[in-house]
Amino acid sequence: MITETLSLPVGRQRSVIPGFGITLGLTLTWLSVIVLLPLSALFIKTSEISLERFIAIVTSTRTLHALQVSFGLSLAAAVLNLIFGTIVVWALVRYDFPFRRVVDAIIDIPFALPTAVAGIALTSLYAENGWVGSLLAPLGIKVAFTQLGILVALIFIGLPFVVRTVQPVLADLDAELEEAAASLGASRWETIRRVVLPAILPALLTGFALAFARAVGEYGSVIFIAGNLPGQTEIAPLLIVIRLEEFRYADATAIACVMLLASFTLLLLINRLQRWSEMRGTGA
Amino acid sequence: MSSTSHSALPQALASEGLPAHVEVRPLRHPGPTNTEPKAVRIAIITLALAFLALCIALPVVSVFYEAFKRGWLAYVTALAEPDALSAIRLTLLVAAISVIANVTFGLIAAWAIAKFEFPGRSLLITLIDLPFSVSPVVAGLVYVLLFGSQGLFAAYLQAWDIKIIFALPGIVLATLFVTFPFVARELIPLMQEQGTAEEEAAVSLGASGLSTFFRVTLPNVKWALLYGVLLCNARAMGEFGAVSVVSGHVRGLTNTMPLHIEILYNEYQFVASFAVASLLALLALVTLVAKTLLEARLAEDAS
Numbered sequence: 001m002i003t004e005t006l007s008l009p010v011g012r013q014r015s016v017i018p019g020f021g022i023t024l025g026l027t028l029t030w031l032s033v034i035v036l037l038p039l040s041a042l043f044i045k046t047s048e049i050s051l052e053r054f055i056a057i058v059t060s061t062r063t064l065h066a067l068q069v070s071f072g073l074s075l076a077a078a079v080l081n082l083i084f085g086t087i088v089v090w091a092l093v094r095y096d097f098p099f100r101r102v103v104d105a106i107i108d109i110p111f112a113l114p115t116a117v118a119g120i121a122l123t124s125l126y127a128e129n130g131w132v133g134s135l136l137a138p139l140g141i142k143v144a145f146t147q148l149g150i151l152v153a154l155i156f157i158g159l160p161f162v163v164r165t166v167q168p169v170l171a172d173l174d175a176e177l178e179e180a181a182a183s184l185g186a187s188r189w190e191t192i193r194r195v196v197l198p199a200i201l202p203a204l205l206t207g208f209a210l211a212f213a214r215a216v217g218e219y220g221s222v223i224f225i226a227g228n229l230p231g232q233t234e235i236a237p238l239l240i241v242i243r244l245e246e247f248r249y250a251d252a253t254a255i256a257c258v259m260l261l262a263s264f265t266l267l268l269l270i271n272r273l274q275r276w277s278e279m280r281g282t283g284a
Numbered sequence: 285m286s287s288t289s290h291s292a293l294p295q296a297l298a299s300e301g302l303p304a305h306v307e308v309r310p311l312r313h314p315g316p317t318n319t320e321p322k323a324v325r326i327a328i329i330t331l332a333l334a335f336l337a338l339c340i341a342l343p344v345v346s347v348f349y350e351a352f353k354r355g356w357l358a359y360v361t362a363l364a365e366p367d368a369l370s371a372i373r374l375t376l377l378v379a380a381i382s383v384i385a386n387v388t389f390g391l392i393a394a395w396a397i398a399k400f401e402f403p404g405r406s407l408l409i410t411l412i413d414l415p416f417s418v419s420p421v422v423a424g425l426v427y428v429l430l431f432g433s434q435g436l437f438a439a440y441l442q443a444w445d446i447k448i449i450f451a452l453p454g455i456v457l458a459t460l461f462v463t464f465p466f467v468a469r470e471l472i473p474l475m476q477e478q479g480t481a482e483e484e485a486a487v488s489l490g491a492s493g494l495s496t497f498f499r500v501t502l503p504n505v506k507w508a509l510l511y512g513v514l515l516c517n518a519r520a521m522g523e524f525g526a527v528s529v530v531s532g533h534v535r536g537l538t539n540t541m542p543l544h545i546e547i548l549y550n551e552y553q554f555v556a557s558f559a560v561a562s563l564l565a566l567l568a569l570v571t572l573v574a575k576t577l578l579e580a581r582l583a584e585d586a587s
Contacts, residue, residue, distance in 0.1 A: 039418070087335070111515075
């Protein structure tokens, strides 16, 4: 229905629709003012720092610890989200149960709930006198103000990325493939492992990468529950804020530059994964 | 075929906007070859629901519980406090500006990108999506580096006595940055799928570009536009990290609702903090309900 109009070689000059020049010009201008110019300011300011100074800042014990906490816990949270997200997707797509639509809708809560609200709510839940924290305290498990608390916050904000990426792919999966595998004598587990899993693998990896990328830069939901002890529960975005408040602009800029480069790398990776995922989708 | 690299498309759009030749199989409840034993099914459902209840639902419930812990009076008193009211006003103002700016930009960008073919189009889409992958703290920092006291434009701003950082313009700019893709990314894939046939017909019948846009294109994308506005508004009202960096946290002046929540919380005024938080949580819930209702309409537009 749509392919016909789009696959016609509509040259720009031959298009009868007006407004190309002005809309593209405005788009590029606004994009430059709001996004590109500010981001390039970060690189300009970074270039003003000498290389030795930059390396000294980035490899200082406190920075390395903060980066380690941010990337390490984000990775752990993304792995847990991958596992639980897949279970949630499977239940939502394959099974019927009461209030399935409501359950489906609440998946998006972490997208919609402001991070500061999530932060104070999780902190009050997991503090030693909180609903969950008071149950875990007798077992000797402390969540709030430890790395475990950061992990809880990162799981909260990352879950919808995995679910919403994998869900449509699993829903679109051709049931005939599984029937064919079963009729050829494959056990259910074999069918899932060798037919379903390869088909949803690109989506799983995309969701994993999206959850990881979001977690690395997360600030609001983490800082309340983290405890923010340098070297232990201090995340990299918080260290940027602290350096800024101390007027140590070079330090803040250098750490931010590292974070931004990590974001760009992840973005490229995610784009690759999405293209792979789309090819799988259309090729099947 | 249009390259829809927009993965975070509304899920309804992605799953229901199938090409027409894909027949929807009536077999929704597959036979025994196609499902797991009953015990496994129950275990998976239980595990999924328990996980969601603990990780997603419980935090939201606790916001309202903590807010009303001391009763209605304490709740209302906390919200009627002047600093809280000024935070609410500032948040509404910033959100209104961001929504208007993003709707204007989103429509203009979607027109250029979806209705015309030009080299570098997919790069442009990637650049529009860029703010999604930047940490909010970094988003705030880049404006400090531009307009702060040590920033690239510090001399000019001082000469003209313009204050951007620790003032309203900075808060608006940081919010614009983080909400930048929200409207555009809902419109672009939909307008790409809808193609240009209707617009071409309108123009060849003598309609001007603007009236084609308002009479043909806009009605076709109104639900997607509203969807983008909802998400943009929710993010604008709730943004914390980016705004926190540029705000300066002046009570009653540059504190948005999320920043006010933080201050109250750090002062151990938990009821007041959760009272303000409950407003934002309510906004999130309303957004979700509206979003769910809209997704059905969106699926219609896309087909």
